[in-house]
Amino acid sequence: MGARHEAQAEFLQAVGQATRLRILEVLAEGERCVCDIQVAVGQRQSNVSKHLAILRRSGILIARREGGRILFRLRNGRIQEFLRRLSDVAPRDFLLVRHE
Numbered sequence: 001m002g003a004r005h006e007a008q009a010e011f012l013q014a015v016g017q018a019t020r021l022r023i024l025e026v027l028a029e030g031e032r033c034v035c036d037i038q039v040a041v042g043q044r045q046s047n048v049s050k051h052l053a054i055l056r057r058s059g060i061l062i063a064r065r066e067g068g069r070i071l072f073r074l075r076n077g078r079i080q081e082f083l084r085r086l087s088d089v090a091p092r093d094f095l096l097v098r099h100e
Contacts, residue, residue, distance in 0.1 A: 014058035015082075019043060020051050027061065028080045031073040 015021060019041060026032060026040040038048045052072055055061045060079060063072050074080065 014054055014060060020055055023051055024083055027072060027074050028083055031071050033069045033071050
């Protein structure tokens, strides 16, 4: 297996979790602090922080400090494009049929 496949598998592992996908959708709208992301995904801050750390380590997110807050954003627009294409490949109604 080549380095490209390894990198792609790492990326898919990082985004292949429902909470992390929701976080990416929130950040596709723009830069946010942990507190805003927490409210949007409806989970405890400690859980959201763990998911943010995974996404950051994988290179998908960039973080910066502003005062006492840490703000997160997508590294680039290709992540937004990935999310749009994912919706085309696995539309909501396909997923509902699969779980019936």
